[in-house]
Amino acid sequence: MKRNLTLCIASIALVMLMAIPAMSAEVAQGKTVKYDKDNKIIVVEEYDLNITPQTKYGKSTGKELTFDLKEALIGKTPEPGDIVRIAYTVVGKDNKAIRLMNVTKQDIMKK
Amino acid sequence: MRKYYCGFMILVTAIITAILPDIVQAAGGPAEMLVVVADSRRAHGEIARYFVDSYNTNPVWFGIECTIITAIMGVTFGLLTDFIMKRVGIDLTSRKIVEH
Amino acid sequence: MDWYMMYMPIAGIEIFWPGLVLIGFAVGCIGGFFGMGGAWMVTPGLNILGFPMAFAIGTDIAHIAGKSMISTFRHSKFGNVDYKLGLIMIVGTVVGIECGAQVVMWLERIGEVGPVVRWVYIGLLALIALMVFYDYYKATQKKKAGDVGEHGAEGITWYKTLHRINIPPVVHFKVAGITCSAWLPIGVSFLTGVLAGFLGIGGGLIRMPALVYLIGCPTHIAVGTDLFEVMISGLYGTFTYGAKGRIEIWAVFVMLAGAAIGAQIGTVATKYAKGYGIRIAFGLAVLACMVSIILKQFKIDMPATVLILGAVGAICIYICMIMFSGAAKELREKKSAA
Numbered sequence: 380m381k382r383n384l385t386l387c388i389a390s391i392a393l394v395m396l397m398a399i400p401a402m403s404a405e406v407a408q409g410k411t412v413k414y415d416k417d418n419k420i421i422v423v424e425e426y427d428l429n430i431t432p433q434t435k436y437g438k439s440t441g442k443e444l445t446f447d448l449k450e451a452l453i454g455k456t457p458e459p460g461d462i463v464r465i466a467y468t469v470v471g472k473d474n475k476a477i478r479l480m481n482v483t484k485q486d487i488m489k490k
Numbered sequence: 491m492r493k494y495y496c497g498f499m500i501l502v503t504a505i506i507t508a509i510l511p512d513i514v515q516a517a518g519g520p521a522e523m524l525v526v527v528a529d530s531r532r533a534h535g536e537i538a539r540y541f542v543d544s545y546n547t548n549p550v551w552f553g554i555e556c557t558i559i560t561a562i563m564g565v566t567f568g569l570l571t572d573f574i575m576k577r578v579g580i581d582l583t584s585r586k587i588v589e590h
Numbered sequence: 591m592d593w594y595m596m597y598m599p600i601a602g603i604e605i606f607w608p609g610l611v612l613i614g615f616a617v618g619c620i621g622g623f624f625g626m627g628g629a630w631m632v633t634p635g636l637n638i639l640g641f642p643m644a645f646a647i648g649t650d651i652a653h654i655a656g657k658s659m660i661s662t663f664r665h666s667k668f669g670n671v672d673y674k675l676g677l678i679m680i681v682g683t684v685v686g687i688e689c690g691a692q693v694v695m696w697l698e699r700i701g702e703v704g705p706v707v708r709w710v711y712i713g714l715l716a717l718i719a720l721m722v723f724y725d726y727y728k729a730t731q732k733k734k735a736g737d738v739g740e741h742g743a744e745g746i747t748w749y750k751t752l753h754r755i756n757i758p759p760v761v762h763f764k765v766a767g768i769t770c771s772a773w774l775p776i777g778v779s780f781l782t783g784v785l786a787g788f789l790g791i792g793g794g795l796i797r798m799p800a801l802v803y804l805i806g807c808p809t810h811i812a813v814g815t816d817l818f819e820v821m822i823s824g825l826y827g828t829f830t831y832g833a834k835g836r837i838e839i840w841a842v843f844v845m846l847a848g849a850a851i852g853a854q855i856g857t858v859a860t861k862y863a864k865g866y867g868i869r870i871a872f873g874l875a876v877l878a879c880m881v882s883i884i885l886k887q888f889k890i891d892m893p894a895t896v897l898i899l900g901a902v903g904a905i906c907i908y909i910c911m912i913m914f915s916g917a918a919k920e921l922r923e924k925k926s927a928a
Contacts (some may be wrong), residue, residue, distance in 0.1 A: 399564055402547050402548070404530070404547050405530070405584075406528075406530045406531055406546065428531055428532065450519070452525050453525065453526070454523060454524055454525030464527040464529060466530075466546035466547070467571045477547055478546055480525050480527040481523060485525075496776075501634055514919045518846040523695075524699060525696055526600070526602075526836075528599055528602065529602050530601075532597060532599065533599040538599050541600070542600065545835060549834070549835050550624075551835045552833065553832030553833030554832070554836070556652060556829070556831075556839055556842075557646075557829045557832065560652045560824075560828050560839075560842055561655065562847050563843060564657055564658070564846060565660055565663070567655075567656070567846055567849075568659070568660025568661075568853075571850045571851060572660075574854075
Protein backbone atom coordinates (compact mmCIF):
# COMPACT_ATOMS: atom_id res chain seq x y z
CA MET A 380 0.00 0.00 0.00
CA LYS A 381 2.84 2.33 0.88
CA ARG A 382 4.35 1.68 -2.55
CA ASN A 383 1.08 2.70 -4.22
CA LEU A 384 0.94 5.80 -2.09
CA THR A 385 4.49 6.76 -3.06
CA LEU A 386 3.74 6.15 -6.75
CA CYS A 387 0.59 8.29 -6.59
CA ILE A 388 2.45 11.13 -4.86
CA ALA A 389 5.28 10.86 -7.41
CA SER A 390 2.88 11.03 -10.37
CA ILE A 391 1.09 14.05 -8.85
CA ALA A 392 4.45 15.77 -8.30
CA LEU A 393 5.51 15.04 -11.89
CA VAL A 394 2.37 16.58 -13.40
CA MET A 395 2.62 19.55 -11.03
CA LEU A 396 6.22 20.20 -12.04
CA MET A 397 5.01 20.65 -15.60
CA ALA A 398 3.16 23.81 -14.57
CA ILE A 399 5.03 26.89 -15.70
CA PRO A 400 6.68 28.78 -12.84
CA ALA A 401 5.66 32.35 -12.10
CA MET A 402 6.81 35.30 -14.16
CA SER A 403 6.76 38.88 -13.04
CA ALA A 404 4.03 41.34 -13.92
CA GLU A 405 3.45 45.05 -13.41
CA VAL A 406 0.31 46.36 -11.78
CA ALA A 407 -1.49 49.59 -12.59
CA GLN A 408 -4.60 51.08 -11.06
CA GLY A 409 -6.72 53.92 -12.28
CA LYS A 410 -9.96 55.28 -13.68
CA THR A 411 -11.35 53.82 -16.91
CA VAL A 412 -11.35 56.46 -19.64
CA LYS A 413 -12.41 54.27 -22.56
CA TYR A 414 -13.23 50.60 -22.97
CA ASP A 415 -13.41 49.15 -26.48
CA LYS A 416 -15.15 45.81 -25.98
CA ASP A 417 -14.80 44.67 -29.62
CA ASN A 418 -11.09 45.38 -30.00
CA LYS A 419 -10.43 44.48 -26.37
CA ILE A 420 -8.60 47.68 -25.53
CA ILE A 421 -8.87 49.76 -22.38
CA VAL A 422 -7.52 53.23 -21.67
CA VAL A 423 -6.90 54.03 -18.02
CA GLU A 424 -6.02 57.26 -16.22
CA GLU A 425 -3.32 56.05 -13.86
CA TYR A 426 -3.55 56.62 -10.09
CA ASP A 427 -0.59 56.70 -7.70
CA LEU A 428 -0.19 55.15 -4.25
CA ASN A 429 -1.17 58.26 -2.34
CA ILE A 430 -3.93 56.50 -0.44
CA THR A 431 -5.84 58.52 2.14
CA PRO A 432 -9.40 58.30 3.51
CA GLN A 433 -10.35 60.94 0.93
CA THR A 434 -8.53 59.31 -1.97
CA LYS A 435 -8.88 55.62 -1.19
CA TYR A 436 -7.78 54.51 -4.66
CA GLY A 437 -4.88 56.99 -4.92
CA LYS A 438 -4.49 60.32 -6.74
CA SER A 439 -4.48 60.78 -10.50
CA THR A 440 -1.04 61.08 -12.06
CA GLY A 441 -2.58 62.58 -15.20
CA LYS A 442 -0.96 59.85 -17.29
CA GLU A 443 -3.09 57.72 -19.63
CA LEU A 444 -2.14 54.10 -20.23
CA THR A 445 -3.52 51.80 -22.94
CA PHE A 446 -3.81 48.04 -22.35
CA ASP A 447 -4.38 45.18 -24.74
CA LEU A 448 -6.96 42.86 -23.16
CA LYS A 449 -7.06 40.15 -25.87
CA GLU A 450 -5.55 37.46 -23.66
CA ALA A 451 -6.65 38.86 -20.34
CA LEU A 452 -8.95 37.39 -17.73
CA ILE A 453 -11.56 40.10 -17.30
CA GLY A 454 -13.76 40.44 -14.23
CA LYS A 455 -16.90 42.55 -14.18
CA THR A 456 -17.16 44.55 -17.42
CA PRO A 457 -15.54 47.98 -16.92
CA GLU A 458 -17.34 51.17 -17.87
CA PRO A 459 -15.88 54.69 -18.16
CA GLY A 460 -15.39 56.05 -14.63
CA ASP A 461 -14.86 52.63 -13.01
CA ILE A 462 -11.67 52.13 -11.02
CA VAL A 463 -9.79 49.12 -12.42
CA ARG A 464 -6.62 47.30 -11.38
CA ILE A 465 -4.66 45.59 -14.14
CA ALA A 466 -1.80 43.10 -14.00
CA TYR A 467 0.20 43.36 -17.22
CA THR A 468 3.49 42.67 -18.95
CA VAL A 469 5.27 45.03 -21.31
CA VAL A 470 5.87 43.38 -24.69
CA GLY A 471 7.76 45.77 -26.99
CA LYS A 472 5.71 48.96 -26.79
CA ASP A 473 2.45 47.23 -25.85
CA ASN A 474 1.01 46.69 -22.40
CA LYS A 475 -0.42 43.18 -22.52
CA ALA A 476 -2.93 42.72 -19.71
CA ILE A 477 -3.09 39.39 -17.87
CA ARG A 478 -5.93 40.08 -15.42
CA LEU A 479 -8.34 42.94 -15.00
CA MET A 480 -10.13 43.61 -11.72
CA ASN A 481 -13.04 46.01 -11.63
CA VAL A 482 -12.42 47.51 -8.20
CA THR A 483 -15.55 49.71 -8.25
CA LYS A 484 -18.00 46.95 -9.15
CA GLN A 485 -16.59 44.14 -7.06
CA ASP A 486 -15.67 45.68 -3.77
CA ILE A 487 -14.75 42.38 -2.14
CA MET A 488 -14.58 44.04 1.26
CA LYS A 489 -18.37 44.00 1.34
CA LYS A 490 -18.61 40.25 0.80
CA MET B 491 -2.11 -8.47 -11.22
CA ARG B 492 -0.51 -6.16 -8.69
CA LYS B 493 1.57 -4.67 -11.51
CA TYR B 494 -1.57 -3.76 -13.50
CA TYR B 495 -3.21 -2.36 -10.39
CA CYS B 496 -0.22 -0.09 -9.73
CA GLY B 497 -0.15 1.03 -13.37
CA PHE B 498 -3.88 1.74 -13.30
CA MET B 499 -3.54 3.78 -10.10
CA ILE B 500 -0.74 5.86 -11.60
CA LEU B 501 -2.69 6.43 -14.82
CA VAL B 502 -5.86 7.48 -13.00
CA THR B 503 -3.92 9.78 -10.65
CA ALA B 504 -2.02 11.37 -13.52
CA ILE B 505 -5.19 11.95 -15.58
CA ILE B 506 -7.04 13.46 -12.63
CA THR B 507 -4.06 15.67 -11.76
CA ALA B 508 -3.68 16.79 -15.38
CA ILE B 509 -7.33 17.73 -15.87
CA LEU B 510 -7.87 19.20 -12.40
CA PRO B 511 -6.38 22.62 -13.19
CA ASP B 512 -8.87 22.98 -16.07
CA ILE B 513 -11.77 22.06 -13.82
CA VAL B 514 -10.45 24.44 -11.19
CA GLN B 515 -10.07 27.24 -13.73
CA ALA B 516 -13.55 26.54 -15.06
CA ALA B 517 -14.84 27.68 -11.68
CA GLY B 518 -14.10 31.16 -12.96
CA GLY B 519 -16.49 30.53 -15.81
CA PRO B 520 -18.17 33.25 -17.81
CA ALA B 521 -17.47 36.97 -18.09
CA GLU B 522 -19.02 38.29 -14.90
CA MET B 523 -16.77 36.39 -12.54
CA LEU B 524 -14.81 38.11 -9.81
CA VAL B 525 -11.18 38.55 -10.75
CA VAL B 526 -8.80 39.72 -8.05
CA VAL B 527 -5.55 41.45 -8.96
CA ALA B 528 -3.09 41.62 -6.07
CA ASP B 529 -1.51 45.06 -5.85
CA SER B 530 2.22 44.39 -6.22
CA ARG B 531 2.90 48.15 -5.91
CA ARG B 532 2.03 47.85 -2.21
CA ALA B 533 3.89 44.57 -1.57
CA HIS B 534 7.06 45.15 0.41
CA GLY B 535 10.02 42.80 0.15
CA GLU B 536 11.17 40.23 -2.38
CA ILE B 537 9.15 37.33 -0.99
CA ALA B 538 5.87 39.25 -0.91
CA ARG B 539 6.55 40.50 -4.42
CA TYR B 540 7.24 36.95 -5.64
CA PHE B 541 3.95 35.61 -4.26
CA VAL B 542 1.95 38.53 -5.61
CA ASP B 543 3.54 38.05 -9.05
CA SER B 544 2.87 34.37 -9.03
CA TYR B 545 -0.75 35.07 -7.95
CA ASN B 546 -1.27 37.53 -10.78
CA THR B 547 0.44 35.57 -13.54
CA ASN B 548 -0.17 31.89 -12.90
CA PRO B 549 -2.96 30.97 -10.46
CA VAL B 550 -2.47 27.20 -10.80
CA TRP B 551 1.20 27.57 -9.90
CA PHE B 552 0.18 29.81 -7.00
CA GLY B 553 -2.15 27.03 -5.81
CA ILE B 554 0.67 24.48 -5.96
CA GLU B 555 3.00 26.85 -4.10
CA CYS B 556 0.42 27.43 -1.38
CA THR B 557 -0.06 23.67 -0.94
CA ILE B 558 3.65 22.92 -0.68
CA ILE B 559 4.46 25.87 1.57
CA THR B 560 1.54 25.19 3.91
CA ALA B 561 2.58 21.54 4.25
CA ILE B 562 6.18 22.49 4.97
CA MET B 563 5.16 25.22 7.44
CA GLY B 564 2.84 22.82 9.28
CA VAL B 565 5.50 20.14 9.67
CA THR B 566 8.21 22.65 10.63
CA PHE B 567 6.14 24.39 13.29
CA GLY B 568 4.94 21.04 14.64
CA LEU B 569 8.40 19.54 14.91
CA LEU B 570 9.82 22.75 16.34
CA THR B 571 7.26 22.97 19.13
CA ASP B 572 7.62 19.23 19.81
CA PHE B 573 11.36 19.77 20.20
CA ILE B 574 10.87 22.73 22.54
CA MET B 575 8.37 20.80 24.68
CA LYS B 576 10.79 17.87 24.92
CA ARG B 577 13.51 20.23 26.10
CA VAL B 578 11.13 21.56 28.75
CA GLY B 579 10.59 17.98 29.87
CA ILE B 580 7.20 17.09 28.42
CA ASP B 581 7.01 14.37 25.75
CA LEU B 582 3.87 14.54 23.64
CA THR B 583 4.75 12.19 20.80
CA SER B 584 3.12 9.18 22.42
CA ARG B 585 -0.15 10.78 23.42
CA LYS B 586 -3.52 9.51 22.28
CA ILE B 587 -5.50 12.66 21.60
CA VAL B 588 -4.46 14.48 18.48
CA GLU B 589 -5.57 17.92 17.43
CA HIS B 590 -7.04 18.55 14.00
CA MET C 591 -0.59 52.32 8.82
CA ASP C 592 -0.91 51.63 12.55
CA TRP C 593 1.46 49.08 14.15
CA TYR C 594 -1.37 46.70 14.98
CA MET C 595 -2.52 46.53 11.37
CA MET C 596 -0.93 44.24 8.78
CA TYR C 597 -1.34 44.64 5.04
CA MET C 598 -2.46 41.49 3.25
CA PRO C 599 -1.03 41.86 -0.24
CA ILE C 600 -3.30 39.36 -2.00
CA ALA C 601 -6.69 40.37 -0.62
CA GLY C 602 -5.52 43.99 -0.50
CA ILE C 603 -6.85 44.61 2.99
CA GLU C 604 -5.43 45.75 6.31
CA ILE C 605 -5.97 43.27 9.13
CA PHE C 606 -5.73 43.54 12.92
CA TRP C 607 -2.86 41.02 13.18
CA PRO C 608 -3.02 40.32 16.96
CA GLY C 609 -6.54 39.04 16.26
CA LEU C 610 -5.09 36.70 13.65
CA VAL C 611 -2.50 35.35 16.10
CA LEU C 612 -5.19 34.93 18.76
CA ILE C 613 -7.47 32.99 16.41
CA GLY C 614 -4.59 30.73 15.33
CA PHE C 615 -3.53 30.20 18.93
CA ALA C 616 -7.12 29.53 20.03
CA VAL C 617 -7.69 26.94 17.30
CA GLY C 618 -4.53 25.10 18.32
CA CYS C 619 -5.29 25.39 22.01
CA ILE C 620 -8.96 24.35 21.82
CA GLY C 621 -8.22 21.68 19.20
CA GLY C 622 -5.41 20.25 21.30
CA PHE C 623 -7.45 20.32 24.48
CA PHE C 624 -10.71 18.84 23.25
CA GLY C 625 -9.24 16.59 20.56
CA MET C 626 -11.71 17.99 18.05
CA GLY C 627 -11.07 20.58 15.41
CA GLY C 628 -11.32 24.25 16.16
CA ALA C 629 -11.68 25.22 12.52
CA TRP C 630 -15.30 26.21 13.10
CA MET C 631 -14.12 29.51 14.57
CA VAL C 632 -11.56 30.38 11.88
CA THR C 633 -13.78 31.14 8.86
CA PRO C 634 -16.22 33.30 10.88
CA GLY C 635 -13.32 34.82 12.82
CA LEU C 636 -11.42 35.82 9.68
CA ASN C 637 -14.61 37.14 8.10
CA ILE C 638 -15.36 39.23 11.18
CA LEU C 639 -11.75 40.54 11.21
CA GLY C 640 -12.30 41.82 7.67
CA PHE C 641 -11.49 39.03 5.22
CA PRO C 642 -13.93 38.63 2.34
CA MET C 643 -15.83 35.33 2.90
CA ALA C 644 -14.20 33.33 0.07
CA PHE C 645 -10.75 34.37 1.31
CA ALA C 646 -11.72 33.40 4.86
CA ILE C 647 -12.75 29.91 3.70
CA GLY C 648 -9.62 29.41 1.57
CA THR C 649 -7.30 30.63 4.30
CA ASP C 650 -9.03 28.43 6.90
CA ILE C 651 -8.70 25.29 4.77
CA ALA C 652 -5.00 26.02 4.08
CA HIS C 653 -4.34 26.45 7.76
CA ILE C 654 -6.05 23.08 8.45
CA ALA C 655 -3.77 21.42 5.87
CA GLY C 656 -0.68 22.71 7.66
CA LYS C 657 -1.92 21.69 11.07
CA SER C 658 -3.06 18.20 10.06
CA MET C 659 0.26 17.23 8.44
CA ILE C 660 2.03 16.75 11.74
CA SER C 661 -0.94 15.00 13.41
CA THR C 662 -1.17 12.48 10.56
CA PHE C 663 2.52 11.64 10.75
CA ARG C 664 2.23 11.10 14.50
CA HIS C 665 -0.75 8.78 14.05
CA SER C 666 0.68 6.83 11.12
CA LYS C 667 3.65 5.99 13.34
CA PHE C 668 1.30 3.89 15.50
CA GLY C 669 -0.21 2.16 12.45
CA ASN C 670 -3.65 3.67 13.07
CA VAL C 671 -4.27 4.65 9.48
CA ASP C 672 -5.98 2.31 7.01
CA TYR C 673 -4.30 3.61 3.87
CA LYS C 674 -6.43 1.52 1.52
CA LEU C 675 -9.60 2.98 3.00
CA GLY C 676 -7.99 6.41 3.02
CA LEU C 677 -6.97 6.19 -0.64
CA ILE C 678 -10.43 5.08 -1.75
CA MET C 679 -11.96 7.90 0.26
CA ILE C 680 -9.67 10.41 -1.48
CA VAL C 681 -11.86 10.10 -4.60
CA GLY C 682 -14.97 11.23 -2.76
CA THR C 683 -13.11 13.82 -0.68
CA VAL C 684 -11.46 15.54 -3.66
CA VAL C 685 -14.64 15.58 -5.78
CA GLY C 686 -16.64 16.75 -2.75
CA ILE C 687 -14.21 19.58 -1.91
CA GLU C 688 -14.23 20.74 -5.52
CA CYS C 689 -18.04 20.76 -5.53
CA GLY C 690 -18.10 22.74 -2.26
CA ALA C 691 -15.53 25.22 -3.59
CA GLN C 692 -17.45 25.63 -6.86
CA VAL C 693 -20.60 26.44 -4.89
CA VAL C 694 -18.65 29.08 -2.93
CA MET C 695 -17.32 30.62 -6.16
CA TRP C 696 -20.78 30.64 -7.69
CA LEU C 697 -22.24 32.28 -4.59
CA GLU C 698 -19.43 34.84 -4.70
CA ARG C 699 -20.29 35.66 -8.30
CA ILE C 700 -23.93 36.29 -7.47
CA GLY C 701 -22.87 38.27 -4.39
CA GLU C 702 -24.43 35.97 -1.79
CA VAL C 703 -21.46 34.08 -0.40
CA GLY C 704 -21.23 36.09 2.86
CA PRO C 705 -24.82 35.73 4.09
CA VAL C 706 -25.25 32.09 2.93
CA VAL C 707 -22.03 30.81 4.53
CA ARG C 708 -22.73 32.82 7.68
CA TRP C 709 -26.20 31.31 8.10
CA VAL C 710 -24.90 27.79 7.47
CA TYR C 711 -22.25 28.42 10.12
CA ILE C 712 -24.88 29.66 12.56
CA GLY C 713 -26.72 26.35 12.07
CA LEU C 714 -23.55 24.30 12.44
CA LEU C 715 -22.45 26.11 15.60
CA ALA C 716 -25.93 25.74 17.11
CA LEU C 717 -25.60 22.00 16.47
CA ILE C 718 -22.14 21.83 18.06
CA ALA C 719 -23.33 23.79 21.12
CA LEU C 720 -26.34 21.50 21.45
CA MET C 721 -24.08 18.45 21.22
CA VAL C 722 -21.72 19.80 23.88
CA PHE C 723 -24.49 20.74 26.33
CA TYR C 724 -26.34 17.46 25.73
CA ASP C 725 -23.11 15.58 26.37
CA TYR C 726 -22.66 17.51 29.61
CA TYR C 727 -26.25 16.83 30.63
CA LYS C 728 -25.87 13.11 29.94
CA ALA C 729 -22.61 12.94 31.87
CA THR C 730 -24.10 14.64 34.93
CA GLN C 731 -27.17 12.38 34.77
CA LYS C 732 -24.95 9.30 34.64
CA LYS C 733 -22.89 10.58 37.54
CA LYS C 734 -26.04 11.07 39.59
CA ALA C 735 -27.14 7.53 38.76
CA GLY C 736 -23.71 6.24 39.74
CA ASP C 737 -22.95 4.86 36.26
CA VAL C 738 -19.48 5.90 35.20
CA GLY C 739 -18.95 3.36 32.36
CA GLU C 740 -17.86 4.38 28.88
CA HIS C 741 -20.66 4.87 26.40
CA GLY C 742 -19.66 3.17 23.21
CA ALA C 743 -20.95 2.37 19.78
CA GLU C 744 -22.43 -0.96 20.75
CA GLY C 745 -26.00 0.20 20.39
CA ILE C 746 -25.73 1.55 16.89
CA THR C 747 -25.06 -1.01 14.17
CA TRP C 748 -26.19 0.80 11.02
CA TYR C 749 -23.00 -0.30 9.31
CA LYS C 750 -24.13 -3.95 9.44
CA THR C 751 -27.10 -3.02 7.23
CA LEU C 752 -24.96 -0.81 4.98
CA HIS C 753 -22.39 -3.62 4.54
CA ARG C 754 -25.14 -5.67 2.88
CA ILE C 755 -25.04 -3.26 -0.07
CA ASN C 756 -22.77 -5.18 -2.38
CA ILE C 757 -22.48 -2.96 -5.43
CA PRO C 758 -19.12 -3.90 -6.97
CA PRO C 759 -16.30 -3.37 -6.28
CA VAL C 760 -16.60 -4.92 -2.83
CA VAL C 761 -13.32 -4.29 -1.00
CA HIS C 762 -11.75 -5.76 2.12
CA PHE C 763 -9.92 -3.29 4.36
CA LYS C 764 -7.34 -5.26 6.28
CA VAL C 765 -6.32 -2.72 8.92
CA ALA C 766 -9.89 -1.70 9.72
CA GLY C 767 -11.05 -5.33 9.41
CA ILE C 768 -14.16 -4.63 7.35
CA THR C 769 -15.51 -5.66 3.95
CA CYS C 770 -17.91 -3.41 2.10
CA SER C 771 -18.75 -1.85 -1.25
CA ALA C 772 -16.18 0.82 -2.18
CA TRP C 773 -19.10 3.17 -2.87
CA LEU C 774 -19.92 3.37 0.83
CA PRO C 775 -16.67 5.14 1.91
CA ILE C 776 -16.70 7.14 -1.35
CA GLY C 777 -20.22 8.39 -0.60
CA VAL C 778 -19.36 9.28 2.99
CA SER C 779 -16.18 11.08 1.95
CA PHE C 780 -17.99 12.94 -0.83
CA LEU C 781 -20.55 14.38 1.57
CA THR C 782 -17.93 15.42 4.11
CA GLY C 783 -15.80 16.78 1.27
CA VAL C 784 -18.62 19.04 0.09
CA LEU C 785 -19.05 20.36 3.62
CA ALA C 786 -15.30 20.85 4.06
CA GLY C 787 -14.96 22.67 0.74
CA PHE C 788 -17.97 24.84 1.41
CA LEU C 789 -17.22 25.82 5.01
CA GLY C 790 -13.44 25.55 5.02
CA ILE C 791 -13.38 22.99 7.81
CA GLY C 792 -11.60 19.63 8.08
CA GLY C 793 -14.85 17.68 8.13
CA GLY C 794 -13.78 15.44 11.01
CA LEU C 795 -16.88 16.43 12.91
CA ILE C 796 -18.96 14.38 10.48
CA ARG C 797 -16.38 12.00 8.99
CA MET C 798 -15.32 10.54 12.34
CA PRO C 799 -18.78 9.39 13.48
CA ALA C 800 -19.57 8.33 9.89
CA LEU C 801 -16.47 6.12 9.81
CA VAL C 802 -17.48 4.48 13.10
CA TYR C 803 -21.24 4.18 12.71
CA LEU C 804 -21.77 3.93 8.94
CA ILE C 805 -18.61 2.15 7.80
CA GLY C 806 -17.91 0.20 10.97
CA CYS C 807 -14.31 1.22 11.58
CA PRO C 808 -12.80 0.58 15.02
CA THR C 809 -12.51 3.95 16.80
CA HIS C 810 -8.70 4.20 16.84
CA ILE C 811 -8.49 3.39 13.11
CA ALA C 812 -11.30 5.89 12.46
CA VAL C 813 -9.34 8.64 14.25
CA GLY C 814 -6.15 7.93 12.27
CA THR C 815 -7.91 7.52 8.92
CA ASP C 816 -9.97 10.65 9.54
CA LEU C 817 -6.78 12.62 10.20
CA PHE C 818 -5.33 11.27 6.95
CA GLU C 819 -8.50 12.43 5.14
CA VAL C 820 -8.37 15.84 6.86
CA MET C 821 -4.83 16.21 5.57
CA ILE C 822 -5.84 15.24 2.04
CA SER C 823 -8.90 17.49 2.08
CA GLY C 824 -6.79 20.31 3.51
CA LEU C 825 -4.09 19.93 0.88
CA TYR C 826 -6.51 19.64 -2.02
CA GLY C 827 -8.59 22.49 -0.60
CA THR C 828 -5.45 24.63 -0.38
CA PHE C 829 -4.62 23.85 -3.99
CA THR C 830 -8.08 24.53 -5.35
CA TYR C 831 -8.67 27.70 -3.33
CA GLY C 832 -5.13 28.85 -4.17
CA ALA C 833 -5.73 28.32 -7.88
CA LYS C 834 -9.01 30.21 -7.56
CA GLY C 835 -7.02 33.02 -5.93
CA ARG C 836 -8.78 32.91 -2.59
CA ILE C 837 -5.95 32.24 -0.13
CA GLU C 838 -4.03 34.84 1.85
CA ILE C 839 -0.78 32.97 2.46
CA TRP C 840 0.53 35.52 5.01
CA ALA C 841 -2.45 34.98 7.24
CA VAL C 842 -1.92 31.20 7.02
CA PHE C 843 1.67 31.69 8.19
CA VAL C 844 0.70 33.88 11.15
CA MET C 845 -2.09 31.52 12.21
CA LEU C 846 0.00 28.36 11.86
CA ALA C 847 2.65 29.83 14.14
CA GLY C 848 -0.02 30.59 16.75
CA ALA C 849 -1.69 27.19 16.28
CA ALA C 850 1.54 25.20 16.75
CA ILE C 851 2.13 26.78 20.16
CA GLY C 852 -1.55 26.62 21.09
CA ALA C 853 -1.80 22.92 20.19
CA GLN C 854 1.03 22.02 22.55
CA ILE C 855 -0.45 24.00 25.43
CA GLY C 856 -3.92 22.55 24.81
CA THR C 857 -2.64 18.98 24.68
CA VAL C 858 -0.53 19.33 27.82
CA ALA C 859 -3.50 20.89 29.62
CA THR C 860 -5.59 17.73 29.01
CA LYS C 861 -3.25 15.93 31.40
CA TYR C 862 -4.21 18.23 34.25
CA ALA C 863 -7.85 19.02 33.50
CA LYS C 864 -10.47 17.55 35.79
CA GLY C 865 -14.24 17.58 35.60
CA TYR C 866 -16.72 18.58 32.98
CA GLY C 867 -16.77 22.31 33.74
CA ILE C 868 -14.47 23.12 30.84
CA ARG C 869 -17.02 21.59 28.44
CA ILE C 870 -19.48 24.26 29.52
CA ALA C 871 -16.85 26.93 28.79
CA PHE C 872 -16.35 25.37 25.36
CA GLY C 873 -20.08 25.35 24.68
CA LEU C 874 -20.31 28.99 25.73
CA ALA C 875 -17.42 29.89 23.39
CA VAL C 876 -19.30 28.20 20.53
CA LEU C 877 -22.43 30.16 21.41
CA ALA C 878 -20.45 33.42 21.60
CA CYS C 879 -18.99 32.69 18.17
CA MET C 880 -22.50 32.07 16.85
CA VAL C 881 -23.81 35.35 18.28
CA SER C 882 -20.87 37.27 16.79
CA ILE C 883 -21.67 35.82 13.33
CA ILE C 884 -25.25 37.01 13.74
CA LEU C 885 -23.94 40.48 14.72
CA LYS C 886 -21.68 40.49 11.66
CA GLN C 887 -24.61 39.48 9.47
CA PHE C 888 -26.46 42.58 10.65
CA LYS C 889 -23.32 44.71 10.09
CA ILE C 890 -22.69 45.36 13.79
CA ASP C 891 -18.97 44.86 13.18
CA MET C 892 -17.17 46.19 16.25
CA PRO C 893 -19.16 44.28 18.92
CA ALA C 894 -18.89 41.16 16.74
CA THR C 895 -15.09 41.44 16.69
CA VAL C 896 -14.87 42.13 20.43
CA LEU C 897 -17.21 39.23 21.25
CA ILE C 898 -15.47 36.56 19.16
CA LEU C 899 -11.95 37.61 20.19
CA GLY C 900 -13.04 38.02 23.82
CA ALA C 901 -14.69 34.58 23.92
CA VAL C 902 -11.83 32.65 22.33
CA GLY C 903 -9.32 34.70 24.36
CA ALA C 904 -11.10 33.84 27.62
CA ILE C 905 -11.19 30.11 26.90
CA CYS C 906 -7.50 30.22 25.91
CA ILE C 907 -6.57 31.93 29.18
CA TYR C 908 -8.55 29.27 31.06
CA ILE C 909 -6.74 26.41 29.26
CA CYS C 910 -3.34 28.14 29.70
CA MET C 911 -4.00 28.52 33.42
CA ILE C 912 -4.78 24.78 33.71
CA MET C 913 -1.63 23.95 31.76
CA PHE C 914 0.77 26.25 33.60
CA SER C 915 -0.42 25.42 37.09
CA GLY C 916 -0.45 21.68 36.29
CA ALA C 917 2.94 21.67 34.57
CA ALA C 918 4.53 23.72 37.34
CA LYS C 919 3.18 21.26 39.92
CA GLU C 920 4.46 18.27 37.93
CA LEU C 921 7.93 19.78 37.46
CA ARG C 922 8.08 20.62 41.18
CA GLU C 923 7.16 17.03 42.06
CA LYS C 924 9.77 15.69 39.63
CA LYS C 925 12.43 17.88 41.21
CA SER C 926 11.54 16.88 44.76
CA ALA C 927 11.52 13.18 43.77
CA ALA C 928 14.99 13.56 42.28
